[in-house]
Amino acid sequence: MSLGDKIGNKAEDLGGKAKEAAGKATGDDELRAEGQADQAKAGLKDAVENVKDAVGDAVDKVRGVLKKD
Template structure:
């Protein structure tokens, strides 16, 4: 995963935390839910990128095995 993707996902997570906190302070349940949703989306994106990285690493290892 690129550094830009990691930064974007972290920004989305932090934005979600801020929305949730603001919703908690103001009693705005919709804002709380939006914040939690943003955090969940960021976590899901990170998980997908981790899987992509793992598949890429496995493919690289296989290429090395077949080159021998």
Template sequence: MSFADKAKNAAEDLAGKAKEVAGEVTGNDKLKAEGEKDQAKASLKDGVENVKDAFKK
């Protein structure tokens, strides 16, 4: 996994966490769910990249 991919996934995860917290604070369930979805997507991408790295070795 390249550094750029790691940074991009970390940024997406952080943005998702921010959306989730903002949704909780404001009572906006849609925003909270969107944040959770963004975090899940970032985690999935990390998992795929880790599998790719494992096969490169």
């Protein structure tokens, strides 16, 4: 996961938390739900990036093993 992706996902998560808190404070259920959705979306992006990193690491290990032969 690139640093830019991590920062973007964290910003989206924090923005979602702020929306959720504002929605709770004002009684705006739509804003609260939008904030929760933003947080979920950021979490999903993090998960996808982690899977991509894991697959890349596995590919690198396989390449390393094949180069030894």
